[in-house]
Amino acid sequence: xxxxxxxxxxxxxxxxxxxxxxxxxxxxxxxxxxxxxxxxxxxxxxxxxxxxxxxxxxxxxxxxxxxxxxxxxxxxxxxxxxxxxxxxxxxxxxxxxxxxxxxxxxxxxxxxxxxxxxxxxxxxxxxxxxxxxxxxxxxxxxxxxxxxxxxxxxxxxxxxxxxxxxxxxxxxxxxxxxxxxxxxxxxxxxxx
Numbered sequence: 001x002x003x004x005x006x007x008x009x010x011x012x013x014x015x016x017x018x019x020x021x022x023x024x025x026x027x028x029x030x031x032x033x034x035x036x037x038x039x040x041x042x043x044x045x046x047x048x049x050x051x052x053x054x055x056x057x058x059x060x061x062x063x064x065x066x067x068x069x070x071x072x073x074x075x076x077x078x079x080x081x082x083x084x085x086x087x088x089x090x091x092x093x094x095x096x097x098x099x100x101x102x103x104x105x106x107x108x109x110x111x112x113x114x115x116x117x118x119x120x121x122x123x124x125x126x127x128x129x130x131x132x133x134x135x136x137x138x139x140x141x142x143x144x145x146x147x148x149x150x151x152x153x154x155x156x157x158x159x160x161x162x163x164x165x166x167x168x169x170x171x172x173x174x175x176x177x178x179x180x181x182x183x184x185x186x187x188x189x190x191x192x
Contacts, residue, residue, distance in 0.1 A: 048073045048112040048121040049085045059086040060093040061137060068119035070135040070142065074098055076109035083108055091124065092139025092169045099170075116142030129165040131158040139172050141165055 051073075054066045065071050065087055072094035077083045088094040091113050098104050098111065111124035116133060126146050133142035147159060160168060 045083055046075065046110065048075075049087075051087055056087055058089040058093050060088060060097040063089050063136065065089045067136050069114055069116045070133070071114045071119075072124065073112040073121075074110065075112075076101070076103050076106060078103045079106055090135045090137035090139055091129075091141055091143060091165070092135070092137050092172065094124075095166050095169045096173050113143035115144050117144060125162045127162065129160040129162075129168075131160065131168065138176070139169055141168065 051065055051068075051071060053068060054064050056065050057063060058065055059074075067089065070090050072088040072091045074086045074088070074094055074097070075083050076086075076098075086094075086097070088097065094111060094113075098109075103109060112121045113124045113127055114120070115122055115127075116130075122143055122145060124143065127143040128145070128147045129141045129143055131140055133140055135141060141160075146161075
Protein backbone atom coordinates (compact mmCIF):
# COMPACT_ATOMS: atom_id res chain seq x y z
CA UNK A 1 0.00 0.00 0.00
CA UNK A 2 2.77 2.42 0.97
CA UNK A 3 4.80 1.50 -2.10
CA UNK A 4 1.78 2.13 -4.38
CA UNK A 5 1.22 5.52 -2.72
CA UNK A 6 4.86 6.53 -3.21
CA UNK A 7 4.82 5.44 -6.86
CA UNK A 8 1.59 7.36 -7.49
CA UNK A 9 3.08 10.47 -5.86
CA UNK A 10 6.09 10.19 -8.17
CA UNK A 11 3.74 9.91 -11.13
CA UNK A 12 1.84 13.01 -10.01
CA UNK A 13 5.13 14.96 -9.74
CA UNK A 14 6.01 14.04 -13.30
CA UNK A 15 2.63 15.18 -14.63
CA UNK A 16 2.22 18.86 -15.48
CA UNK A 17 -0.15 19.96 -12.70
CA UNK A 18 0.05 23.21 -10.75
CA UNK A 19 1.61 22.78 -7.29
CA UNK A 20 -1.71 23.20 -5.45
CA UNK A 21 -3.31 20.42 -7.54
CA UNK A 22 -0.30 18.14 -6.95
CA UNK A 23 -0.56 18.69 -3.18
CA UNK A 24 -4.31 17.89 -3.25
CA UNK A 25 -3.76 14.73 -5.29
CA UNK A 26 -0.89 13.62 -3.03
CA UNK A 27 -3.10 14.04 0.04
CA UNK A 28 -6.21 12.35 -1.41
CA UNK A 29 -4.68 9.51 -3.41
CA UNK A 30 -3.72 7.19 -0.50
CA UNK A 31 -7.19 7.61 1.03
CA UNK A 32 -8.81 6.83 -2.31
CA UNK A 33 -6.82 3.60 -2.64
CA UNK A 34 -7.74 2.62 0.92
CA UNK A 35 -11.43 3.10 0.11
CA UNK A 36 -11.08 0.99 -3.04
CA UNK A 37 -9.40 -1.81 -1.08
CA UNK A 38 -12.09 -1.74 1.60
CA UNK A 39 -14.89 -1.76 -0.97
CA UNK A 40 -13.38 -4.80 -2.66
CA UNK A 41 -12.85 -6.76 0.54
CA UNK A 42 -14.28 -10.27 0.33
CA UNK A 43 -17.55 -11.35 1.92
CA UNK A 44 -17.10 -13.13 5.26
CA UNK A 45 -16.79 -16.89 4.94
CA UNK A 46 -19.09 -17.68 7.86
CA UNK A 47 -22.36 -16.48 9.34
CA UNK A 48 -25.42 -14.94 7.74
CA UNK A 49 -25.05 -12.13 5.24
CA UNK A 50 -26.95 -8.93 4.72
CA UNK A 51 -30.24 -9.31 2.85
CA UNK A 52 -31.41 -6.55 0.53
CA UNK A 53 -35.08 -6.88 1.46
CA UNK A 54 -37.52 -6.83 -1.45
CA UNK A 55 -34.56 -6.64 -3.87
CA UNK A 56 -33.12 -10.15 -3.66
CA UNK A 57 -34.96 -13.30 -4.65
CA UNK A 58 -35.21 -16.74 -3.11
CA UNK A 59 -32.64 -19.15 -4.53
CA UNK A 60 -35.29 -21.84 -4.84
CA UNK A 61 -38.57 -20.20 -5.87
CA UNK A 62 -37.34 -16.83 -7.21
CA UNK A 63 -39.86 -14.84 -5.14
CA UNK A 64 -38.70 -11.58 -3.56
CA UNK A 65 -37.35 -11.97 -0.03
CA UNK A 66 -39.41 -9.44 1.86
CA UNK A 67 -40.56 -10.91 5.17
CA UNK A 68 -37.73 -10.49 7.68
CA UNK A 69 -39.41 -12.87 10.13
CA UNK A 70 -39.31 -16.02 7.98
CA UNK A 71 -36.20 -15.64 5.80
CA UNK A 72 -33.36 -18.17 5.75
CA UNK A 73 -29.79 -18.37 4.47
CA UNK A 74 -27.47 -21.24 3.66
CA UNK A 75 -23.71 -20.94 3.36
CA UNK A 76 -21.94 -23.86 1.79
CA UNK A 77 -20.18 -25.44 -1.18
CA UNK A 78 -18.60 -28.64 -2.38
CA UNK A 79 -15.52 -29.58 -0.29
CA UNK A 80 -12.90 -28.21 -2.72
CA UNK A 81 -14.76 -24.94 -3.36
CA UNK A 82 -15.09 -21.66 -1.51
CA UNK A 83 -18.40 -21.37 0.36
CA UNK A 84 -21.18 -19.24 -1.07
CA UNK A 85 -24.25 -17.64 0.49
CA UNK A 86 -27.74 -18.59 -0.73
CA UNK A 87 -30.83 -16.69 0.43
CA UNK A 88 -34.43 -17.88 0.81
CA UNK A 89 -37.84 -16.41 1.57
CA UNK A 90 -38.94 -19.34 3.78
CA UNK A 91 -37.15 -22.01 5.84
CA UNK A 92 -39.09 -24.60 3.81
CA UNK A 93 -37.47 -23.43 0.57
CA UNK A 94 -34.02 -23.52 2.22
CA UNK A 95 -34.39 -27.05 3.62
CA UNK A 96 -35.82 -28.60 0.44
CA UNK A 97 -33.20 -26.87 -1.72
CA UNK A 98 -30.35 -28.00 0.56
CA UNK A 99 -31.53 -31.62 0.42
CA UNK A 100 -30.71 -31.66 -3.30
CA UNK A 101 -27.14 -30.40 -2.84
CA UNK A 102 -24.29 -32.94 -2.82
CA UNK A 103 -22.55 -30.92 -0.09
CA UNK A 104 -25.53 -30.80 2.32
CA UNK A 105 -23.60 -32.75 4.99
CA UNK A 106 -20.30 -30.92 4.58
CA UNK A 107 -19.22 -29.60 8.02
CA UNK A 108 -18.81 -26.08 6.57
CA UNK A 109 -22.50 -25.91 5.62
CA UNK A 110 -24.36 -23.36 7.75
CA UNK A 111 -28.12 -22.76 7.87
CA UNK A 112 -29.46 -19.53 9.31
CA UNK A 113 -33.11 -18.66 9.99
CA UNK A 114 -34.78 -15.48 11.16
CA UNK A 115 -36.54 -15.54 14.53
CA UNK A 116 -40.19 -15.01 13.64
CA UNK A 117 -40.65 -12.68 16.62
CA UNK A 118 -37.74 -10.25 16.18
CA UNK A 119 -36.00 -11.19 12.87
CA UNK A 120 -32.71 -12.01 14.67
CA UNK A 121 -30.57 -14.55 12.78
CA UNK A 122 -30.34 -17.95 14.48
CA UNK A 123 -28.40 -21.14 13.74
CA UNK A 124 -31.18 -23.26 12.21
CA UNK A 125 -29.86 -26.50 13.71
CA UNK A 126 -30.02 -25.04 17.22
CA UNK A 127 -33.32 -23.17 16.84
CA UNK A 128 -36.78 -24.33 17.88
CA UNK A 129 -39.73 -24.12 15.51
CA UNK A 130 -43.41 -23.51 16.09
CA UNK A 131 -46.08 -24.69 13.70
CA UNK A 132 -49.20 -22.87 12.60
CA UNK A 133 -47.47 -19.69 11.37
CA UNK A 134 -48.30 -18.02 8.08
CA UNK A 135 -44.96 -18.06 6.27
CA UNK A 136 -44.22 -16.75 2.75
CA UNK A 137 -44.36 -20.16 1.05
CA UNK A 138 -46.87 -21.64 3.50
CA UNK A 139 -44.62 -24.20 5.16
CA UNK A 140 -46.11 -22.85 8.39
CA UNK A 141 -42.99 -22.75 10.56
CA UNK A 142 -41.61 -19.91 12.64
CA UNK A 143 -38.11 -20.17 14.12
CA UNK A 144 -37.16 -18.97 17.59
CA UNK A 145 -34.31 -19.34 20.04
CA UNK A 146 -34.05 -22.90 21.25
CA UNK A 147 -36.59 -23.69 23.96
CA UNK A 148 -36.13 -27.48 23.97
CA UNK A 149 -35.49 -28.63 27.52
CA UNK A 150 -36.58 -25.25 28.83
CA UNK A 151 -39.47 -25.09 31.31
CA UNK A 152 -41.18 -22.58 29.02
CA UNK A 153 -41.34 -25.18 26.21
CA UNK A 154 -44.18 -26.98 27.98
CA UNK A 155 -46.29 -23.83 27.54
CA UNK A 156 -45.70 -23.69 23.78
CA UNK A 157 -47.69 -26.19 21.77
CA UNK A 158 -46.15 -27.62 18.61
CA UNK A 159 -42.49 -26.87 19.36
CA UNK A 160 -40.13 -28.77 17.05
CA UNK A 161 -36.36 -29.15 16.92
CA UNK A 162 -34.51 -28.91 13.59
CA UNK A 163 -34.88 -32.57 12.60
CA UNK A 164 -38.62 -32.49 13.40
CA UNK A 165 -39.00 -29.21 11.47
CA UNK A 166 -37.18 -30.79 8.53
CA UNK A 167 -39.57 -33.78 8.61
CA UNK A 168 -42.52 -31.34 8.76
CA UNK A 169 -41.17 -29.49 5.71
CA UNK A 170 -40.60 -32.69 3.72
CA UNK A 171 -44.12 -33.90 4.53
CA UNK A 172 -45.52 -30.51 3.51
CA UNK A 173 -43.48 -30.62 0.32
CA UNK A 174 -44.95 -34.01 -0.60
CA UNK A 175 -48.52 -32.99 0.23
CA UNK A 176 -48.76 -29.36 -0.88
CA UNK A 177 -45.79 -27.99 -2.79
CA UNK A 178 -45.49 -30.24 -5.85
CA UNK A 179 -46.81 -27.68 -8.31
CA UNK A 180 -45.43 -25.58 -11.16
CA UNK A 181 -43.60 -23.05 -9.00
CA UNK A 182 -41.86 -25.47 -6.68
CA UNK A 183 -41.16 -28.82 -8.22
CA UNK A 184 -37.51 -29.59 -8.83
CA UNK A 185 -37.89 -29.31 -12.61
CA UNK A 186 -38.52 -25.55 -12.46
CA UNK A 187 -35.71 -24.55 -10.12
CA UNK A 188 -32.82 -23.56 -12.30
CA UNK A 189 -30.66 -22.22 -9.48
CA UNK A 190 -28.97 -25.50 -8.62
CA UNK A 191 -25.21 -24.76 -8.59
CA UNK A 192 -24.25 -28.33 -9.47
